[in-house]
Amino acid sequence: MKEFKKLLKFMEGYKIIYLFGMISIIISQIITTVTPLLIRTTIDSIIGEEPITSSIIQSGVNLLGGKEYLKNNLWIIGLTLILVALLRGIFLYLKNTLSSKSAENTTKNIRDNLYDHIQRLPYEYHVKSETGELIQKCTSDVETIKRFLAIQLVEVAGSISMLIFISYVMFNLNVKMALISMVILPITFTFSVVFFNRVKKDFEASDEAEARLSTTLQENLTGVRVVKAFSRQKFEVDKFDEKNREYRDLTYKLIKNLSTYWSFSDFLSMSQVGLVITMGSYWTVKGDISLGTLVAFTSYINMLIWPIRQMGRTLTDMGKAFVSVKRIEEIFNEPIEILEENHKKPNIKGSITFENVYFEYEQNKPVLKDVSFKVKPGQTIALIGPTGSGKSSLVHLLPRLYDYNKGSIKIDNIELKNIDKKWIRRNVGLVLQEPFLYAKTIKENIRLSDPTMIDNKVFEASKIASIHEDIISFEKGYETFVGERGVSLSGGQKQRMAIARTIINQCPIVIFDDSLSAVDTETDISIRTALRKRKNKSTTIIISHRISTVAEADLILVLDKGRIIQRGNHNSLIKEEGLYKRVYEIQNSLDDSDKDLRLNA
Template sequence: MSDEQKSGGPASGQVFDIAILKRLYDFVRPYQGRFYGLVGVILLGAALAPITPLLIRQTIDNDIAGANYGGLVMMLSVMVGVLVIQAGVQFANTYLSGWLGQHVIRDVRVQLYDKILSLRLKFFDNTPIGRLVTRTISDIETLADVFSEGMAAIAGDLLQLILIIGVMFYTDWRLALISLSMVPLMLLSTYVFKEKIKASFNEVRTAVANLNAFVQEHISGMNIVQIFSSEKIEAEKFRVINDVHRKANIRSIWYYSIYFPVADILAAAGTGLVVWYGARQILNEQISFGTVTAFVMFINLFFRPIRMLADRFNTLQMGIVSADRIIKLLDSDEYTVNNGTHAPANLRGDVSFRNVWFAYNDENYVLKDVSFEVKAGETVAFVGATGAGKSSIINLLSRFYDINKGTIQIDGVNVEEYDLKSLRRHIGVVLQDVFLFSETIERNITLGDPTISREQIIEAAKLVGVHEFIMRLPGGYDYNVQERGATLSVGQRQLISFVRAMVQNPRIIVLDEATSSVDTETEELIQEAISKLMRGRTAIVIAHRLSTIQKANQIMVVDRGEIKEQGTHEQLLQLEGFYANLYRMQYKEMA
């Protein structure tokens, strides 16, 4: 069951959720002048609706029946004026509602994306990316309909119904009762339609979120799909998910195809009853022809809002559901709280872990009572089996996750006291899996930071030894690497990630198996750059190849979340433990 289906509140049937409507009004508040203008235009349109039938009645009974040509011309002029005013009101309604909706969803989308940027990695571990895309695109688009077809429009329709009923009873109570005789059936069919279409719309929204999640995930992992020849299997999975989406949409189409003909039949039945009864009264000279004509028009004006109300209520319902999902994401506490204020211009680079316990799911600890210290300028390396907890240590240092117990300090200050942006700016991270954006090489190095000059980039690139390679590309540093750096090799992407870290001039360098995906020649190039980069800086290295860490000041062997061995390369070899066995295995493979 999806999170959409699990969530209560509006999704379970509450159309007028006051808390959510208040939050929606908060989005509208910067444009409240236009909002109240829209409300005024809608109410004016509702008030104008009964005027035309009354003018028609007056024209037929007085001017046409009395052969009053001058009065006829005057009434026609008045009707043209009313029509012009109604056209202007309709234009203002359409434009203001569209303008308001687009400005609101622009603001909400910016707020939501800013929120997503602040979310901790734990949130992304548990949330499909496609679902976040649905929140940011589809759900926010639905909000625009709330303003064009939602609360204000419903209020206008209800006011129009009240005014028309009042005018009908004032004009002729008998015809009014006959005209409204079909209303109970209309209301019943509208209620049934509203409930059915609401459930159908929820199914459609859930299906869309599942489609987005599936497509995003499988396009990102297309190389795995093709490597293992799983195209037919994945195509069948997609066909099933897409079929669920198709069926949900067809269900909503089915309800629409039934409801609107039924509504038209009931409106026609009401019109027929009015004409039948009115014709008899005309023949008996108990009612005027103009009055019957006016009531035929009243019926059309009366039943149209009722037909629209069901659709508008469902539009509002879907908008409330989407707003609920968006607000829950905006209010989510699954993010790193940046409540620290410590933002030093420079760091020494002392790092201390004291009795650190950490679990991704608050139950199964991946780090257990981990303690170590790294002095400024020293290099510490972590080795161990996959899943031992090595990468968790560097994730905690940058506060991508928060620890459960213990303390982590940099220069004697708890990392939670640091301003998050300042903390991460002092820590340069190079990962094994390099991510490059569909941007130029320069933008991928600077990540849009205007304080980093082209000269600094070139200097760092020369230090890494990648400058000549970049200059051979079309456009040099302005070369677009395409999505995820698809036009570059693994080694080239890794070298660019080193330049990205170096231009930040961090005091602490973190290397997460940064050379495990490159060939020997490229590794030698990177090792030379690493030695220059780490000079005078604190370095934390997660290594797969032990040859890259033999000169480290400390090497720590991590196993099942605990530090089992600790010392220099020579000291660990003398222990004849895990490290010594791993060292012999690697050099046996190389022999």
């Protein structure tokens, strides 16, 4: 079974420990078979007069003092039974300790490998994947595997060894009684296997429903401020209720199937016990078997029933574990991003050349078409255009979050695809439209790329981003804890902190992906002025819908439907009929209207 092979692969490094756990339970099961034999010998041969036919048992009786001595000192038998139980308990303790240790370390391996693999997956995967489902695979599914390894899989070895040892002993005691004791077992086993194949799909459906529920919850908690702002509580409650109901119904269906199994397996198991007691009592009265043999078989049948009954639970948990292995394997099967560490690592100055670049997310649906332009080191280039025109897609090509399909992009006359991905990302700073801040202090967020960075650099970057004055106004200043996703800060403050976090690295190329839109015009001007004045000025790319933000750029590109439809500086573009002039005139008239309103207020 391929899922089992994958499970063994996860156990790499801890198979030996787990094997010793299995050996421990096998030894404990061997010891378990001794107790009924000891009771039978006591009833039939110590108290009764039947001869001892087994040389091993006879040696044990002689070791304890002989038949007559034991008959007069039955407390020795009782003490022996206690010692046997103690010895069995020691091996069960070893089984639990070793299997749990192996299971815990195996699941740690899985979590570490999962996290490492997720970190290495390409940007495109994370854009498309659902966070809630990923979290569930890394937590709930891993826990399911751990429970199976720690409890059920090791019990399989115990159950099989129990069946083998008890069957051997029973057939040696009495063939007729042994056959009677096992007549219903094949039916129970067949029913368990059929049930396993059926319930596996139900577990998968229940797990997927739980993942959808987790995703809904995660989205709601992440966007709780939006929910509150638009008074969408009822909609979100209804959506959660729908997913919760789906999860409940699928889980209830699973529980009904489990109830059917346990009820029918209980009926089969009790029928087996009843048959053994009935036939055993009849043959004991007839004198075909001894009373001690009947007692031994009564004990053994109860020992046999337990692993058979547990087989359903074991197979069920096996089904759940294999479903979880399959779901986790889906992540591991995703190809990781090749970082091409053997590629070039040039000293980047900031020259950028696009030549006839085409790019598409889906085949035959290009979002960038025949894009060409040049930028000299230290220049500022601005991109403007309607939503969906390809602005963000264009700048995402520079840090190689995506690779272009046709054409050429060169950084300092070196083909971008020939530059090491890690290296280019260290040299291209990207400030996104939606900044993400960690639940850390302000200082820790700003110097995220290098926690050892001196405070003066943090302060300098904050001043360029026009956030320094805001920070020192807080009670704890740079040691202020910003909360999850920066919830304690305003949108503009979060945006400026993200800008400071990017420019502190002094990257030769800095991209502002509509990230100045969350700040007011005055702060926007202040940030751009500070960027122009700083030493070792970077090549700067600004995406914005605000004409005042892009007006001072050395080169402005106007995009529409993936093509550059206009290019030039501000003065030349406002004289040219086209999209840029129309946007300029609209925004200019709105600014004039705002001035009139303020004057008349």
